[in-house]
Structure formats: structure tokens, C-alpha cells
Amino acid sequence: MDKTKKQEQTSTHKIGIYLWIWGLLFVLSFFSYMVDWYQFQGMLRWSLILFFMFLKAGLIMAFFMHLYWERYALVNVLLWPMTAIACFIFLMVAEFEYTVFTRFFYFVVGG
Amino acid sequence: MSDLKIEGYEFKPGFKGMAKDTGSDQTMFKGVHWGKAMMWIFLLSDTFIFSCFLISYMKGRGSTIIDWPNPSEVFGLHVFGVDVPLLLIAIMTFVLITSSGTMALAVKYGYEKNKKMCGWLILATAIGGLTFVGMQAFEWSKLIHEGVRPWENPFGAPQFGSFFFMITGFHGTHVSIGVIFLFIYAYKTFAGHYDEGKRGWFTSMKGDYVEIEILGLYWHFVDLVWVFIFAFFYLW
Numbered sequence: 001m002d003k004t005k006k007q008e009q010t011s012t013h014k015i016g017i018y019l020w021i022w023g024l025l026f027v028l029s030f031f032s033y034m035v036d037w038y039q040f041q042g043m044l045r046w047s048l049i050l051f052f053m054f055l056k057a058g059l060i061m062a063f064f065m066h067l068y069w070e071r072y073a074l075v076n077v078l079l080w081p082m083t084a085i086a087c088f089i090f091l092m093v094a095e096f097e098y099t100v101f102t103r104f105f106y107f108v109v110g111g
Numbered sequence: 112m113s114d115l116k117i118e119g120y121e122f123k124p125g126f127k128g129m130a131k132d133t134g135s136d137q138t139m140f141k142g143v144h145w146g147k148a149m150m151w152i153f154l155l156s157d158t159f160i161f162s163c164f165l166i167s168y169m170k171g172r173g174s175t176i177i178d179w180p181n182p183s184e185v186f187g188l189h190v191f192g193v194d195v196p197l198l199l200i201a202i203m204t205f206v207l208i209t210s211s212g213t214m215a216l217a218v219k220y221g222y223e224k225n226k227k228m229c230g231w232l233i234l235a236t237a238i239g240g241l242t243f244v245g246m247q248a249f250e251w252s253k254l255i256h257e258g259v260r261p262w263e264n265p266f267g268a269p270q271f272g273s274f275f276f277m278i279t280g281f282h283g284t285h286v287s288i289g290v291i292f293l294f295i296y297a298y299k300t301f302a303g304h305y306d307e308g309k310r311g312w313f314t315s316m317k318g319d320y321v322e323i324e325i326l327g328l329y330w331h332f333v334d335l336v337w338v339f340i341f342a343f344f345y346l347w
Contacts, residue, residue: 036197060211060331092169
């Protein structure tokens with residue numbers, strides 16, 4: 001009996017926190033839609049998009065998927081592999097810049 | 112992850128607990144339901160799949176010298192005589208977030224063993240997911256009518272269609288599978304399988320409300336992926 005009691009304590013949280021996160025996600029989505037609505041361009045647009053995106057993703061992972069309350073072993077198992085994805089992104093950025101450079105280059109120089 | 116089934120095992124929070132977990136014998140996440148650990152591992156692998164899609168989209172879009180179609184025009188809708196940019200996509204986003212919220216509450220009520228609330232909330236989540244898939248089908252047919260194909264489109268760079276169908280199609284498949292499971296789990300909740308501990312037909316796992324949390328993880332992940340698709344494909 002003791003064990004099940006312990007489980008209930010750690011697994012359920014007050015309903016308020018879910019409603020707060022829910023509301024925040026709505027507001028953030030609305031803001032990111034507004035980025036398109038007002039047709040912000042350039043660095044402002046991209047930084048706003050990324051800011052709202054990471055905030056939303058973080059809220060979903062931390063509270064809806066309970067990562068904030070999880071044991072560190074799991075959090076680390078999940079988040080460290082993301083560095084591999086970050087590396088891959090940097091590699092592919094270099095790759096597409098090179099590709100688009102050669103395309104322009106041979107378009108001007110010809111063959 | 113706190114269902115302590117192993118005798119004499121005491122979980123420690125923080126980095127001490129992490130050291131104990133990673134240094135423990137036989138199993139790493141002691142006392143964790145295997146289904147939950149495996150769902151996390153699956154979601155990690157799924158993260159890599161979607162990352163590969165989005166990175167290949169980045170590479171394709173970055174390396175073309177033809178102008179990329181303007182998503183806010185391509186996905187705009189003409190309602191009541193006004194052109195509204197990205198309207199359908201915005202509604203889809205809100206529907207998915209709504210269903211994610213109901214799922215989070217379903218998990219909460221599941222742990223409180225509140226069968227009725229849990230079941231209704233899962234059902235609401237399923238309906239939200241179904242609405243999302245329906246709107247996506249509408250969006251796909253609209254674009255196909257306008258002549259968007261995986262190899263060409265009337266708006267600009269031909270790669271647009273292949274990335275669009277691949278990424279949203281893969282995400283839509285995830286949503287559809289989730290909806291099917293949500294309906295099954297709603298039935299199982301109302302039928303009381305998690306209260307009685309009735310064994311499932313597939314893995315003969317003993318029914319427990321932790322299954323709702325596992326399904327919830329999957330559903331939140333689908334929402335999470337949409338956050339990234341919305342940002343990179345529709346807004347960028």
C-alpha cells in the first residue's frame with residue numbers, strides 16, 4: 001500500500017499547472033502565427049520563429065511529457081543525442097552553401 | 112517513472128540518482144514500466160527520423176537557385192472574400208494543441224484512477240486528432256488540385272512538393288496511428304481494463320493506468336513534431 005501511495009504522489013500534479021501550460025501554448029502559437037500575419041522579414045522573423053518554437057517544444061517536453069519531474073538518467077539519455085542532430089545540421093548547412101555556390105559559379109562561368 | 116517494484120531499491124533524485132541508475136546492474140531504469148522506457152527509446156529514434164526529414168528539407172531549400180514558393184500564400188485560404196494567410200495551418204495547430212492538452216489531463220485523471228474523466232478526455236483527444244487528419248486531407252487535395260506534385264509545382268522550386276508530401280505525410284501517418292490507438296484506449300478505459308488489470312491481447316501486459324501515460328507520451332510527441340514542422344516548413 002505504501003508503494004502505491006508513493007507513486008500517486010510523484011505522478012499526479014495539480015490541474016492548474018496543465019491548464020497554465022495549455023494556455024501558454026495557445027498564446028505562443030498565436031504569437032508565432034502573428035509573425036506570419038504581420039509579415040516580419042529577415043533576422044527578426046527567423047529569430048522570433050525559433051524563439052517561439054523552442055519555447056513551445058520545451059513546455060511540451062518539460063510538463064506535458066513530464067520530463068521536468070523525471071529522473072536525470074532519462075533526461076540525459078534523451079537530450080544528449082540531440083547534439084548529434086545539431087552536428088548534422090551544421091554539416092548540412094556547409095554542404096548546401098557549397099552546393100549553391102557551385103551552382104551560381106558554373107552558371108556564371110559556364111560548364 | 113516511480114513505480115517501485117524492485118525489492119530494496121530506493122530511488123535517489125538528481126545526479127546521485129543518475130549515477131545510481133547508470134551504474135546499476137541488470138537494468139538501468141529500475142522500477143520503470145518497460146513499456147514506458149521503450150516508448151521513450153522509440154520516440155528518440157523517431158526524433159532522428161523527423162530530424163533527417165527536416166534537415167534534408169533545409170538542404171534542399173538552401174541549395175536551390177530557384178525561388179522557394181511563399182508558404183504564406185500557398186497555404187493561404189480565401190474566406191468571405193478575403194485572403195487569409197496560413198489560416199488552415201493555424202487552425203490545425205490550435206486543434207493539435209487542444210488535443211495535447213486534453214491528453215495531458217487524461218494522463219492526470221488516469222493516475223487518479225478517475226475512469227470516466229480519463230475516458231472522456233481520451234475520446235476528446237481522439238476527436239481532435241481526427242479533425243486534424245481531416246483538415247490535412249483537405250489541404251493535400253487542395254494543393255493537388257492546384258497542380259502540386261512531388262516533382263513539380265506552379266509556385267516555384269520543384270523540390271517543394273516532395274518535401275511537403277514527405278514531411279506532412281509522415282506526420283499525418285503518425286497522427287492517424289495515434290488516433291486509432293486513442294480510440295482503442297478510450298474503449299479499454301471505459302471497459303475498466305486498467306482498473307481490473309486485464310491483460311492486453313498483444314503483449315499480454317497487465318492493464319494499468321501507466322499505459323495511458325505511455326500513449327500520452329506518443330501523442331505529445333506528435334504535437335512536438337508539429338511545432339517544428341509549423342516553424343520550419345510553414346513559417347520560415
